[in-house]
Amino acid sequence: MSVLALQLAGPLQAWGASARFARRTTENAPTKSGVIGLLAAAQGLERTADLTALTALRFGVRIDQPGTRIRDFQTAHHPDTGQAMPISDRYYLADAVFVAALEGTADLIAELDAALRCPHYLPFLGRRSCPPSRPLNLGVHSTGALEDVLAAEPWHAAEWHQRRHRQETTVALPVLTETRGGDTADSLTADTLRDQPLSFDPRHRRYALRTVQNRTVTVTNPHAQPATARRGVPPHDPTSLLEDV
């Protein structure tokens, strides 16, 4: 088994798991269907292609910088009559950074790694207008499980974000990993998300429920400033001046 690590960073991203019609929402973290879609597009698979090999990959994601949610209001007008078309709301995650990892057979992981370096269809982060702002690929790990890779990866948050946490030498980052089949102890405390892609065929896209385990990992903050370097509050007691009076 090997693990492929990706960094998903960009001014805007959108990862919908229940988006329909005029309201296009986003989850707080990349979805498995979104990342599998990104990889399938890099490989040049058509939307009707068989996804069995890709969906069998075990998926995990770490929230390095949660970002903020913004709403984009979109109107369209009929070009002939000038009448307004239905208004749509598109939600985006602005300013977020994630580390995603996929665990699978060494051959498939090597193939995906190569595909990302020279992708067949242009990559985007959940929505076409959201190109990545950093190279996606963080490399292949041939040893260690998905959890180990997500724990070992350095903190990829932006420098300003790390500086904002300068009081903390280590930070805890949420990690959402897919449970292994039959992992009953985990499954009891896990959430489910309908983002396990079965088919991207635009005639009937289908997604299954996926069990997601919520954990945190601790990473070091390269921009931490030790507390000793900072001055404390100077002692200040105004009444001391009155003692001699």
Added chain:
Amino acid sequence: MTSRIILDVHALQNVPPSNLNRDDTGAPKSAVYGGVTRARVSSQAWKRATRRYFAALLDPAELGVRTKRVAELLAEHITALDESIDPAQALKIAAETLQTATGSKIEPPKRQAEAAKKNGTAEPAPASSYLMFLSARQIGGLAELAVEGAGDIKEFFKNKEHKARAKQIADTQHSVDIALFGRMVADSTDINVDAAAQVAHALSVHRAEVESDYFTAVDDRNTGAEPGAGMIGTVDFNSATLYRYAAVDVDLLERNLGKGLAADKSPATPVRRAVEAFVDGFVASLPTGKINTFGNHTLPDAVIIKLRAARPISFVSAFEKPVPADESGGHMEGACTRLADYIPELERAYGDESAATWVLRIGSATAKISGLGTEVPSLNKLVESVGAAVAERLEQRG
């Protein structure tokens, strides 16, 4: 796939107080990046501006029409081809042909039809239920086919060969705008077209808050007895130095457009024309939101275009840390300094230094980026050089 042809386009553009792209409250759109609020112009807004700009660049025959009233459009072409077909008949034939070609229902809009029945007026013309995007050549081809089967159109399309021809016409000879921006036909996904161009939301390189202009308007016929303002209100605006980014997948563009078949021209001609139109249109166009209020007609001060062999690269990360205003004000010089430092470093680190690069820039503020590639003196020259280089690569590959 071994060798790819990918183009990425980067532009820095100053926009004075303006409101190019509004949200539902009327304020200019914004986004948070690098922890601070930025001005944002959505990709949809700029794609529409680019598409509209094409009307001035390209022959209407190379462009598409996006409309629900496809049946009327096709009927016009049918009667123009064969005057013996009366307009009502042409409309019926057109609807049947479109239904066969696109798999979408083409019928009179229900509510309008009911209203017409009630009022005893004529039945409205059949239309599609959503905007259908067809190229001028596709409309022309379908009109010819419809005239051929005009005798008994239903019987005509029962023939498998004719049916396949209708579908094939709708799926080939895409217009430049369909090939670049894609097409979605909900009822018949096999004739969808994947967009070859990817346009990012434009973001300001610096912190930009929304400001509010309080205005009063005077009533010209106010009397001395009532000297107040005729109306008051506010208009939201911001001003920004925008970083704009787009990428074109030339391989996909070629699949969408097909190779040129004219014997006296290079097979790369259609792709070259589309690439040139996109570069010209994307660089020079501007969304028209509130443009008469603010008169913010500007053009980019700096344009960088890269022709690559693997994947496109956005440089927006160079501005994640907001660019501070220069001592004398302005963000253009700071933004250019960032790009001049960032681009070579990024390309060295990730081993992509082989890209052909063109730079179009004006003014001393953009001097820093002059070393990044071949400088060209004008947008015309830029468009021409990029088009020639793309054609050359396509021809080399054969």
